[in-house]
Amino acid sequence: MTDEHLDRMVRDADPYRPDVITHLDGAAQTLLEEIMSTPTLEPAAEPPGTQSRRRVVSRLASASVAAAVLAVVLGVSVVNSDQPGGGGASPGTGATSSGATGPVSYSAMVLKAAEESPRLLIDQPGWKATTVYGFAEEEGTIAFRNEERELAMNWYPAGQYDGYRQDRLHVSKPEPVKVDGWAGELFRYSASDFAVMLRPRDGSFVELRTGGDWTRDEFDRVLAHVVRVDARTWLAALPAEIVTPGRVDEQAAKVLADVPLPPGFDAAALGTLGTNDAYQFGARVTSRVGCGWIAEWLRAKQAGDDAALKRAGDALRSSHSWKVLHQMNDEGDWPEVFWETADKVAAGESFAGYRDALGCE
Amino acid sequence: MSSGTEHEDRFRRVYAANFEPLLAYAMRRVEQPEDAADVVAETFLVAWRRSREMPPEPEVRLWLHGVARRVLANHHRGGLRRGRLGERLRQRLRAAVTVDPGSEVPERLTMQAALARLGELDREVLTLTFWEGLEPREVATVLHVSPAAVRTRLSRARARLRDLVGDDLGPPGHVLDVMAAQAPEEGR
Numbered sequence: 001m002t003d004e005h006l007d008r009m010v011r012d013a014d015p016y017r018p019d020v021i022t023h024l025d026g027a028a029q030t031l032l033e034e035i036m037s038t039p040t041l042e043p044a045a046e047p048p049g050t051q052s053r054r055r056v057v058s059r060l061a062s063a064s065v066a067a068a069v070l071a072v073v074l075g076v077s078v079v080n081s082d083q084p085g086g087g088g089a090s091p092g093t094g095a096t097s098s099g100a101t102g103p104v105s106y107s108a109m110v111l112k113a114a115e116e117s118p119r120l121l122i123d124q125p126g127w128k129a130t131t132v133y134g135f136a137e138e139e140g141t142i143a144f145r146n147e148e149r150e151l152a153m154n155w156y157p158a159g160q161y162d163g164y165r166q167d168r169l170h171v172s173k174p175e176p177v178k179v180d181g182w183a184g185e186l187f188r189y190s191a192s193d194f195a196v197m198l199r200p201r202d203g204s205f206v207e208l209r210t211g212g213d214w215t216r217d218e219f220d221r222v223l224a225h226v227v228r229v230d231a232r233t234w235l236a237a238l239p240a241e242i243v244t245p246g247r248v249d250e251q252a253a254k255v256l257a258d259v260p261l262p263p264g265f266d267a268a269a270l271g272t273l274g275t276n277d278a279y280q281f282g283a284r285v286t287s288r289v290g291c292g293w294i295a296e297w298l299r300a301k302q303a304g305d306d307a308a309l310k311r312a313g314d315a316l317r318s319s320h321s322w323k324v325l326h327q328m329n330d331e332g333d334w335p336e337v338f339w340e341t342a343d344k345v346a347a348g349e350s351f352a353g354y355r356d357a358l359g360c361e
Numbered sequence: 362m363s364s365g366t367e368h369e370d371r372f373r374r375v376y377a378a379n380f381e382p383l384l385a386y387a388m389r390r391v392e393q394p395e396d397a398a399d400v401v402a403e404t405f406l407v408a409w410r411r412s413r414e415m416p417p418e419p420e421v422r423l424w425l426h427g428v429a430r431r432v433l434a435n436h437h438r439g440g441l442r443r444g445r446l447g448e449r450l451r452q453r454l455r456a457a458v459t460v461d462p463g464s465e466v467p468e469r470l471t472m473q474a475a476l477a478r479l480g481e482l483d484r485e486v487l488t489l490t491f492w493e494g495l496e497p498r499e500v501a502t503v504l505h506v507s508p509a510a511v512r513t514r515l516s517r518a519r520a521r522l523r524d525l526v527g528d529d530l531g532p533p534g535h536v537l538d539v540m541a542a543q544a545p546e547e548g549r
Binding site for chain 1: 369372373376380381384385388389394398401402405406409410446447449450452453454456457458466468469472473476480482487488491492506507509510519522523526527
């Protein structure tokens with residue numbers, strides 16, 4: 001079969017039927033008017049769902065987002081000052097079904113970052129944190145899931161509160177509510193979709209947003225169980241799948257088990273990555289490994305060090321068998337982009353854009 | 362003319378020029394035709410709200426495709442809510458599209474099934490090229506990869522697709538598993 005034949009078959013397999021456009025009876029115009037009747041406020045453009053945010057981040061592979069994120073994270077120097085006392089008491093079951101046992105130490109930076117985040121948990125059985133991202137930054141997301149229902153908590157700098165609120169006022173009339181004694185407003189997107197914006201405190205504000213089918217009664221009941229906890233409790237309450245600073249060493253050992261490390265790779269520095277779910281953690285760790293090997297490849301090339309050049313090339317090519325990338329492949333595009341970049345460099349084909357692609361510092 | 366009106370006029374132009382391409386894009390990639398309404402509504406809503414980020418008009422279609430791709434991925438993960446917008450469009454799509462599976466040409470189904478079995482990026486490179494009619498440079502913009510990567514991937518995707526359909530398209534009338542035409546991994 002020639003390329004032309006194959007291409008024609010693909011074209012012929014197009015499932016779209018253009019005549020559908022003639023049967024819309026003005027629905028396209030109606031949608032246009034509906035959209036243009038919503039506010040255009042820029043800050044609200046961020047879709048509130050954590051999934052979409054996470055997706056964007058999981059595509060950090062191909063965007064400069066990665067570099068910015070890593071720069072923010074790495075801009076903070078870490079002192080691994082062990083704190084006595086450890087994990088603290090869990091406030092309940094549910095979201096607090098921690099896999100961590102025994103006292104856990106957190107660095108001063110991690111505790112400070114936790115202090116600056118909203119640290120809200122759902123103190124009710126069945127809820128589990130599934131997505132955590134941006135813990136070491138001004139904005140972040142933590143999403144809890146209980147079977148089909150999800151409650152995402154997104155936090156933003158306090159300075160953006162007014163803008164977001166203006167936007168939400170177009171969603172519905174606000175209804176005053178309290179979450180763990182703190183004032184907020186409830187907005188109703190539909191009979192099964194709600195959001196609560198809490199008033200800013202300590203430099204940020206939180207918006208809680210439902211995902212899946214909720215009733216108002218269910219939402220009220222869950223809201224009554226949202227509690228604010230101290231930094232140690234919050235960290236200790238995250239489930240075992242979430243890579244908290246206390247679990248970085250263990251998870252890093254798993255991620256790096258079959259990964260060759262570039263010269264000068266500092267596994268101890270991974271403690272600066274904050275709290276992430278496994279995907280984000282894997283992306284950040286392999287980013288550092290990949291960037292390290294590419295830097296080594298370029299150095300060896302310039303120095304005419306053939307043995308080192310071969311070693312770096314082999315290491316980059318070996319990424320196709322790294323277990324962590326295969327585990328991540330179902331969740332996002334990071335592995336694809338990693339392999340593509342690594343292959344190009346190892347083949348001596350192209351280095352342009354590798355920093356953006358892999359989020360190298 | 363106030364800047365608000367200019368802004369609105371521009372959005373109307375962008376909408377008029379891109380509604381059908383985006384509807385087609387969405388309908389090609391959702392299981393139920395009416396779900397395309399949610400994807401189109403959310404995509405244009407993002408565009409309306411982020412219109413300051415919208416590139417100049419020659420590039421805006423690609424930008425919209427990039428937005429739609431993320432919206433669609435969210436849809437496939439069950440993360441896209443049925444919004445307040447687009448209800449009428451949803452109803453019309455449901456009514457307008459009645460597919461009679463018996464009327465489908467087996468060759469088309471074979472090809473759709475084979476496409477569904479490709480990796481997501483391979484499939485996107487092929488479908489953006491042959492269904493959306495984008496150039497490699499344009500596909501690269503939508504997928505946030507380099508044009509060179511698109512060309513490489515296109516040739517690899519063709520080879521894989523050829524392997525997948527090679528046997529099945531041998532003797533005419535070969536019956537395939539139609540259900541495989543929509544793979545769950547589509548949104549990855």
